[in-house]
Amino acid sequence: MFKQQLLILSVLIPVIGIALQIYWNRHLTLPVMIFRCLLNTVIARNKYLGRLSEMTEKTRSNKKESIFMMGSVMRPHWKDLDLEAKTLNSLVAFAGQSQLKLDKYGLRKSMEHQALYPPIEAGRNCESIQVIESLRNSIFVRMKEFNLDKSKEPKVLFYVHGGGGYGGLAAGLQARGVVEFLNDSRYTHSIKFMLSVNYRLLGLDENEKKKRDVYAANFEDQLEDCWNAYQWLLKENNFKPQNIVMMGDSFGPMLIMNLLAKIGANATEQLPRAAALASGYFDLSGKTLGENFDEENSILVSKNNMELIQGLYATEKSSYSPIGYDSTVVSSFNATKLLLVYSNHEECTADNVKMVQTLQNGKHPHVQVIAENGHIHGYPLFFYYSPQIRKTMEKMIEFLDQSQLFN
Structure with a gap:
């Protein structure tokens, strides 16, 4: 009898999950709807059938997870996460196995990949969206x-x-996620516009690097694109610097820190x-990144x-690495x-620890840190899928919305 009930439950849960997702997400694209259905179904399976289990030594040594355990294999340092975040991490880890086979x-x-959030569409999740051709098709929302x-x-x-530095999209999951968050009726904020910068991706071979109108030949090209986008806000749209806030993930903060240093060196009033x-x-x-590489904590960034x-930027000037900024550079963007925000169990943990130390050594007066256990790289952007992660994203947007201007 008990086995029959379990069988019925195992069938009903996915059906109910799919039905609810179709109802609530009928305005979404098919890939987003399918992913959300899948995640909620696996969450329900883990919750009601107790399928969530800790990674075994066998699984760890094989570096491979069975499709039957997809979304249900937990790593030890995820223990403090909510069920939704654990399930999401497990699904991402399972999908990440395929990276090792890619060139x-x-x-x-x-x-x-565009399955996490719906596309940005005027009239649906924003008032308008404009493609800025002069900024290499950056998007202004x-x-x-x-x-x-x-x-x-x-x-x-x-x-x-x-x-x-070599991948990602201006209208990709990051921009889509931010727009979805800002459009949530649960929140009140003062962020009326967003410019998502379509900087040139670094060329992966010499032929790509020669196509300077499409790809970047070096980091300086990418920084130049960000500088031009920032000047577009100031000079062509007359935004006041005190009404501009910045946000980025992964490689984005590398460009943002360099941009702040460049603004600080040339025009501090524009910070x-x-x-x-x-x-x-x-x-x-x-x-x-290489010296601190840990396969157990490497979910999004494969070896x-x-x-x-490492190879793409091997010949770049060391001055472009923000962890090496001296106090003069740090003080240039004190305003x-x-x-x-980072996880204590992700690929870039050491980068962030060093960056915080650099800012403290340089006596930057206005630095806040959120360091949490167990999450994956870039986790605030997965806010939709975990109440726990959503709280972190709320803190980030509140920080940008409430921050007082310093002189």
């Missing part, structure tokens, strides 16, 4: 105003996506109000991915309030 072009392509805090001056969010940096990669040489990143 560098395949790794870039894999970063274009105007949010809906139903939850806009009109007691404050409207702000613009300057977003720089991650992707190891933005605040910057929130998620899982930042701060050593351009990749040395810190071949790490080695590719910008900083928030660094």
